Amino acid sequence: MKADAAATIGDSEFDRDTRVTLREPGVYDAELSAGWTIINAVNGGYLLALIGRALADALPHDDPFTISAHYLTASQPGPAVIRTDVVRGGRTLSTGQASLFQYDEEGREVERIRVLASYGDLDTLPDDVRTTAKPPAIPPIDQCFGAGDAPDNAPPVPGSSAITERLALKLDPSTLGWALGAPSGKGEMRAWFSLADGRDADPLSLLLVVDALPPTAFELGLMGWVPTVELTTHIRHRPAPGPLRVSITTRNLAGGFLEEDAEVWDSEDRLVAQSRQLARVKLA
Amino acid sequence: MKADAAATIGDSEFDRDTRVTLREPGVYDAELSAGWTIINAVNGGYLLALIGRALADALPHDDPFTISAHYLTASQPGPAVIRTDVVRGGRTLSTGQASLFQYDEEGREVERIRVLASYGDLDTLPDDVRTTAKPPAIPPIDQCFGAGDAPDNAPPVPGSSAITERLALKLDPSTLGWALGAPSGKGEMRAWFSLADGRDADPLSLLLVVDALPPTAFELGLMGWVPTVELTTHIRHRPAPGPLRVSITTRNLAGGFLEEDAEVWDSEDRLVAQSRQLARVKLA
Helix, strand or coil, X not given: CCCCXXXXXXXXXXXXHXXXXXXXXXXXXXXXXXXXXXXXXXXXXXXXXXHHHHHHHHCCCCEEEEEEEEECCCCCCEEEEEEEEEEEECCCXXXXXXXXXXXXXXXXXEEEEEEEEEEECHHHCCCCEEECCCCCCCCCHHXXXXXXXXXXXCCCCCCECHHHHCEEEEECHHXXXXXXXXXXXXXXXXXXXXXXXXXXXXXXXXXXXXXCCCCHHHHCCCCCCCCEEEEEEEECCXXXXXXXXXXEXXXXXXXXXXXXXXXXXXXXXXXXXXXXXXXXXXXX | CCCCCCXXXXXXXXXXXXXXXXXXXXXXXXXXXXXXXXXXXXXXXXXXXXXXXXXXXXXXXXXXXXXXXXXXCCCCCEEEEEEEEEEEECCCCEEEEEEEEEECCCCCEEEEEEEEEEEECHHHCCCCEEECCCCCCCCCHHHCECHHHCCCCCCCCCCECCHHHHEEEEECHHHCHHHHCCCCCCCEEEEEEEECCCCCCCHHHHHHHCCCCCCHXXXXXXXXXXXXXXXXXXXXXXXXXXXXEEEEECCEEECCEEEEEEEEECCCCCEEEEEEXXXXXXXX
């Protein structure tokens, strides 16, 4: 899929594929798109964005400030239903809960993900910034590499890689060793991120961004699926238009689990999102 | 309160004050102790440990692997009820939800905290450790300072400081500037942690530990209450006996919110817990 400058927030692949339809108060029908699958599952960030959209409709506030998702069973492309519950509607923050279900052979609902989130209005926050965090050092985009740049001898990603067509992901060469069969051994992954159709980022798409890079486990020499157990994302500022810089770090791989910390920076050098997930690794 | 070498896991202040009593399947009565209050609220880590104990009883697994808490209203010492729900009972991981309620003047339940957690069995995890994380550099305990060492000119903590009597907290002098009226400006806090009665750490007490240090905001020159919006904790290993080392870091203070990342290391240099919270700051 080529970049399409016409795609905008509200009119893009991402918006169409995260559409939710109100069935009854608090209950939303959705269709999980096959376009956001990777390896053998629907991408967890895409699913979180879809649930986040339902919560934005159900809650008095529009923007996820902190959203925690526990992944129960692997989602598959196809119909789904999101059931939301308003836990508390506050003045500056409101808290909600949501569950995404799919259907088994008998049409019974099977829960895939349960989410707890607090929403607010990013545009009402003071501009005061006293951060010591620095944007990740990533070479210019034209010196980074995307899925289309993969060498012929790159190990194939097992299963689906459909999501790579939806993302304009350009990886920092220094975190690309895994693609050349020579992982660095460091739990780091850095990339420039844009949606392939040119749609700019907003708070909901940031929920996709934090889980969109190849797993740090690849650079640790562990290819294969690293299923997310839990993912919590803080949205700290509305992202400015333009490409995002994303860095993911794993410091503690132990006991068959690892954490993945993601930072997302916008084109104005603001830290717009922080996330941490606990994932399982299949140690060979 | 003096250290009491007789206190053990199961027989200690912490165990007595986090006791839950089964009222009916999935519903537990509890008494929030005034002994764990700080400033104008019951400590959020103590509350999380109490909820974590209820979930450990309700779920097929005993150990919290990842537990996310959204704090809705400030808890007060006194009676509370915890309502749990088993979301999924898996073989290696089970997921549960819990809400802690207290009572208003009319005896109606008021929700204080809602929690989503995945539990497992830490003792079944492989020993494989491939971590790049390093323990925090903290001077020896006898070169660190506790509440009893506060100089006469130290600014008094507003409100209650009862919890300081329950904790044998020894702060790294390099993160103590705030207590001398000279905050470092760095969002760092490091300390040795033990329970005052000598009870060793276990996975449940780690839920207290991650929220037990003075807020990093103090070292950023912001005294006063920093209410937690959301706190997610990963328990990565059963802690060895002996004092713990805790480091808390804030990198992004912006828009009236900050994140606090905590790491807890045991006496065998293992990273036993990682947590991140989103908290609100009252910018003067």
